[in-house]
Amino acid sequence: MMAQSVLHKANTRSIADHGWLKSFQTFSFAGNYNPERIQFGALRVLNDDYIDGGTGFGEHPHDNMEIISIVLEGALKHEDSMHNVAVIEPGEIQVMSAGTGIYHQEYNKDEKHPAKFLQIWLFPNQRNVKPRYQQERYDSRLLPNQFTQILSPDKEDEGVWIYQDAWFHLGKFDAGVHLEHPLKKEGNGLYIFVIKGTIQVNGQDLAERDGFGIWEIESLQINTQTEAEVLLMEVPMNF
Known part of the structure; x- marks a missing residue:
């Protein structure tokens, strides 16, 4: 892939x-x-x-x-x-x-x-x-240096729900944090929006308010270079 x-x-x-x-x-x-x-x-x-x-x-x-x-x-x-x-x-x-x-x-x-x-x-x-x-x-559910699910397609899951196989996660991070984020559904893509700070995603440097879409992957590798706030939007690429 x-x-x-x-x-x-x-x-x-x-x-x-x-x-x-x-x-x-x-x-x-x-x-x-x-x-x-x-x-x-x-x-x-x-x-x-x-x-x-x-x-x-x-x-x-x-x-x-x-x-x-x-x-x-x-x-x-x-x-x-x-x-x-x-x-x-x-x-x-x-x-x-x-x-x-x-x-x-x-x-x-x-x-x-x-x-x-x-x-x-x-x-x-x-x-x-x-x-x-x-x-x-x-x-109130946000934990430091972790992504928290805030939207999904499931009424019983964490966060609000919508009529789409999409998941949103939001996190606030210290500098120097490394984490991996897996996709929820095969074939989906991830769009990363940096609300604050600078990060690196799968080798791509991103600054405040940059957006980066990536697909045909199984997971993301994220490194924070400063304190950062990041929104991940996993969405179907074909629908």
């Missing part, structure tokens, strides 16, 4: 600057189109969003997409057509299975300070499901 990979350095991402919102987009999104960066397997959107205080996304629709939000700083207030009203804070993950269709809106809860969050979309493995919402804290 010969490993295949794709590197997306932080400074190669598209930028959408709307004044109140600055969005750094790994893959093609809205008006930013790059035919070579449409998706990584089932991973369709990875937006690194900065929202000014007191602003946010007005009501808008989604359908047939698994939509995941991970807040890094600040807090987001969420409301949707399923009558959910919630605040998402750092250390929490939110998922919506849009299915047959939903409307939602998200605003920075703080009037003065910016909020930062990752907006992630995955193609589902079932279409036109009944829309659903789920939110869960994961920070």
